[in-house]
Amino acid sequence: MLDHLIASAASFSGDVDGLFVLITVLVGVWFIAAEAMFFWLIFRFRAKDGEKAQYVTGKEKHLKKWINIPHALVLVCDVVIIVAAIRVWVTIKQTLPPADRTVRVVAQQWAWTFADPGPDQKLDTPDDIRTTDELHVEVGKTYHFLLESKDVVHSFFVPAFRLKQDADPGRIYTGWFKPTKTGSYDILCAEICGIGHGVMGALLVVDTPEAFQAWEQAHAAETPAEAASATESTPAPAAGQ
């Protein structure tokens, strides 16, 4: 259902969409049943002249079962949803399939910078390709990303991948994704980060292998050997000084 609203372009985005459908079906049935019952009761027991309300305490067995049975069924649905939710979560956040390539994602007020390892496939070497506001990846390859923030809390959000991870200053997170569909997708910052939060975006371009190679060669050539490490941190302003 979700892929009608937003493209589904990573290996696990289909799992998230499946979870969405599952929950919609399970809670949808309950929701419709509860609302239908509710409105039927309002209609059925509307005040009528000369008709008194019944005296029901809620301890009557034949009535109480109408609460107890749904209660147990809700628990069953909860368990199904918990299992399905944790399975998707484990896929996205708790497993780390071997990487074909590792990129670095750096958030700061209010821009994204990216480092691609370049032809030697290693980060922090002179042939790294460093880009601002645009990340190129190759379709069908498994990527690791190293996520960090230079100042405040940001959040790396790629809606088309159904992927989100906060970037807290002082920590480096490792996550993964595997793009499955070529195209260009939004990268958003999902955690408020100051007055520029509303413009803090970037593009994630999923290339075919040929296009990616062409991009890599073009950029590797134009980035001369800059020994500067991408991890160098600019000193953050000291609080309260």
Place this chain on the structure above:
Amino acid sequence: MNIPTGRLAVWWVLVSEIVIFGGLLVSYVMHRLGQPEWAEQAAHTHLWFGATNTFVLLTSSLSAVLAHRAAEEGNGPKAAKLLHLTCLGALTFLIIKSVEWTDEIRSGFTLQDGGFWSYYYTAAGLHAFHVIVGAVIMLWVAASARKNQDLHRVENIGIYWHFVDIVWIFLFPLLYIAK
């Protein structure tokens, strides 16, 4: 289940105080465990100042207990005197604390010197604030107790004072002794 209204309220105040100090101290302990280098900074605290203050505060709680007993006997003036003694303990505590802090700040350990010192001054400062508030209320209770009025309040402020004491008994080992 029949707790007098005033005492019941004091207990609920203490519940809310426990979660406030609890939040601060649990945060401290979690970070202390994660950052072994804080132990070196903790070594600069003055153990003897802390120990003396523990003694002073415990003694002041004793006179609070005696004040409660005097109040139960209906002896308001005696209760007032004992409460004043407790206040004197509070004052001694604060004087020792300020001497201690002056020395530490002179040695260059201030609030801005990283994680441990932030917690050290904030936790002890929040506690000292409670000592001040407790002492002020105690003077007010003593003033009416001297006239044999509202003697039940002597017990209530005593309960609060024991709480202030117990908080310090947690703070002292956590801030001074743990290395």
Place this chain on the structure above:
Amino acid sequence: MAQHSHEAAHVAGASHDAHHHQNWFQKYCWSTDHKMIGMQYMFTGMAMALLGAFMAYVFRMQLAFPGHAVPGFGLVSPGQYNMLITNHGSIMIFWVAMPVLIAGFGNFLIPLMIGADDMVFPRLNRLSYQLFLLSALVLIASLFVQNGGFGGAWTAYPPLSADKHYNLTPWGSSLWLIAVVLEFVAFLLGGINFIVTSMNSRAPGMKAFDVPIVVWTIVIASILFLASVGPLVAGAIMLLFDQLLGTSFFNPTRGGDPVLWQHLFWFFGHPEVYVVMLPAMGIVAEVMTVFARKKLFAYKTVIYTIIATGVLSFFVWAHHQFVAGIDPRMANVFTVTTLLISIPVAEMCFVYIATLYGGSIRLTTPMLWALAFIAEFLIGGVTGIYLGSSGLDVFFHDTYFVVAHFHYTFFPIAIIAVMSGVTFWFPKMFGRQLNEFWGKVHFWGTIIPFNGIFIPLFILGAAGEHRRIFDYSNFEHMSKPWMIDMRIAATVSLVVMLAFQIPFLINFVWSMFKGPKVGKNPWNANTLEWTADSPPPHGNWAVMPEVHRGPYEYSVPGRERDFWPQDEKV
């Protein structure tokens, strides 16, 4: 205990006579009467609601028509936009939902419903309101200081909130924080008063299970608040020191930890949802039983579910932090606890629906609001399941799906249930009746546009629209034509809904002075407040009531009348 309060009340009754000779200031600004303090809270809350609503109007207009001047405000800058959303959230939760639901209804109803002449600590009660008023003034002041109000969202995550170099609002952020702390202290004082009063001042004969549900819910909410806010009070002091004194609790460059604040905040923040939800459920229970002429279905079950919800709510907080860099294994634990909390809440909804069975339902204005609460709150409840499921929250976290979800819980709580309560107890508060016709116009004019605002936001959120963005035209996939149309639809609905509050305000003020007068018990209800005069005098009753039965004995077989007041002897 009960006997004791009875005598005390009679003694107190004499001193109340002195209050008849108060001047205007003493009566309206310096009163220790629980009803006056309740109404002060309620009116302050309503005034703040207008401010919060104006903010919502400004930023929704900006979202629908970015770059155009908003009538009544002008062009919205990104900094102003952040300030507006931050303070809209803070105001609606801390300065509207809390004061109206807990302090307003709590103060007005608790002594009247348990048969007491006043709160046990009337002067503490007055101090509580004064601190609250001060906090509201500090908050309003924070909007007008140099560099503007705080714009780091109501969650105030550091380092953004802690460091003026990041948030650029040195004054705004500190004043905002001070206002929040003052507000917490005010509610701690009020909460202790509520708890002790309901424990010690019940009328003779009133056992724990004879207490109306709304009193139970307000007291349990006060206990929840008291037990959950402590760590955040500590956290707020730490954050204030980080802002002003240069400590480094949350500063990662000097040994601090920004995620600590998130834990302290949400350890309070999630129970807070139930702190405001429970009184709303209580109000709805009172209104539904009266207008269905029915005993509440399984009274004790409701109380147990309230307690279960309260206890469980302490173990779900990290579902706000699934993607916030906590250990991913922890997310699994919190997914389980979060989904389990759906059990008592679903049970509560079932019980309320079951209460309608066999009733004789009259659709008065308060009843319409109460029923609408159940119908709309269900949507908020079921959409919570999506967000509590960690695997889906990876996508939905911090999108408009979340915004729509919590507005489907908070709006029924803070507006629908409050309207139900206000229209229900209005005759008791002012001794006059509201106009039913205009009440119904207001009801439909609020409920229909309300759904018009937030259903589009669910869809936008499901399409990945992220929160707190002042202009989506910067993002290619967030500015498709259908999305722009939905934003405009939501904004138009909001404006319509706000316009329909005007008949309510007029009806309210007009009826206060000119509405038809009512007797003690216009709704034929059972609970004790309806045995006092309308409005009740200082001290509430000339002869304090005694209680002989539970609060919901409606339509008892063999009795001529279909209600049986709690204080009636036979």
